[in-house]
Amino acid sequence: MIRKDMLSIKKLETIAKDTFLIVLASNISVDDVAPGQFIHIRIGQGNAHLLRRPISIADVDQANQLLTIIFKSVGEGTTQLSKQKVGDQVDALLPCGTAYPIAGLTMHSALLIGGGIGVPPLYYLAKQLVAKGIKVTAILGFQNKEHVFYEQEFQALGDVYIATNDGSYGYQGFVTDVYQQVQPDFDCYFSCGPTAMLKSVTSTLEDKQGYISLEERMGCGVGACFACVVPSHDGGYRKICQQGPVFPAKEVALS
């Protein structure tokens, strides 16, 4: 059940250019946190930042009640977060949103396609899939060599292909270019990244079963304010913070 928790920072490190990893400890069980969900983080105290920042859960350590987040400093909130210290408290709502529906899916192999800060949620997903005996292939896209992170971590779980926009590391081009070259075998795909990438992924893999995770600016983060909606193909809409961020690829209309 969604709750407000004061998490304490156990570890904070820079893992790539402008990219930080924070391990957060909870006082209560985090067993209910599933891959694809996010935490909604308050920045500082008082009224300086009224809107919380949504950050995906990149990993969960159930035994030690730890959550890992990986984020890029792109603005005021994420920069402030990156300057916290070990031992500092982080006020977060969690777990937010719906997870990748892996319990209900039968498959032998999965393809994970991530772009930039869309890569983190795919890591915990990959771990859960591998634990279920599913073969995982990951195609991960980054701006350039300096921004690449978690290659080895994904390699420990399956085949990994890295793409960079400028070719400074791995394949040159977009994740969909790599897909065309590698043509991996899979039953179901899972993708998270910028909307432009998701559009090209969903059209490239149009005849495949897949799930995508969307990003949008959020107000409440709990389904109450209608800030984060996306049109759905049934003529209605979905709230990304509550009914998403994960959706069946064919359910929502990307603009």
Place this chain on the structure above:
Amino acid sequence: MNLSVSLPGLSLKNPVMPASGCFGFGMEYSKFYDLEQLGAIIIKAATEEMRYGNATPRVAETTVGMLNAIGLQNPGVLNIIEKEVPPLAAYNTPIIANVAGSTIEEYELVAEKLGNTEQIAALELNISCPNVKEGGVQFGTDPDLAYEVTKRVKAQSSVPVYVKLSPNVTDIVTIAKAVAAAGADGLSMINTLTGMQINLQSRRPILANQVGGLSGPTIKPIAIRMIYQVREALDIPIIGMGGITCAEDVLEFLLAGANAVAVGTANFTNPFICPEIITALPDTLAKYGFNSLQDAIGKGHAHETTNLSRA
């Protein structure tokens, strides 16, 4: 301490309620706390048909505030009555429904439907939404239109009507007088102020709608000033709102002349804000020399007797 307050159609255990649009249809926040703690709940605006609202991005953070351009997205009045109201009605907390529209006829129809819904205690007539192309704010900025829509909605509604005023006017008192003359049972003020934020990198407004409504602590002095001015001119119940984040803010609204208050944006920062304010209110009132909530209402006005002791 007695925090109760009686207003037309509303007998409130305390004066604190979540503001329209910032609390959905309530159930989202029932996961955080028992909604019976609240004085009342004002639900998201209803229009005749389902509305999708504006393109995204719809929100932006500003200095001590935020902008929103949701565009009155809602599932339509009948869906709200059938699906959204019943679960909320299980709580012993009055529900105030927010009525919106593009035409006077739409306002009438929505008000008639919601007013005849047993679980709805009162209506908040939203003539002040800055985020839709037609309707909404033009009714709230022209005294004649404000009069007309209030009168017509009052005629359709079987429950009391609180008219929600727009701060985007030169003279708030003229509008307040117009809706009071049209039979409004109370006022609700203020809605958001129009604003804009431009992204330096893209050189474009952040909101897809370009313009949005400014809310949060940054607008509180404007809300206080407007409530104060209206209270000087009229003796009509006022639900005050605009930037409330703590019990001291509530007291300031009461002093200005509000009879009850609503909390909007602060729910996003802290989902527990309403119960936290309610818990803190007795001590805050006592600290400033009040024996009850009722005691504090309007005491910021010179002609009101003050309780200041020099002991």
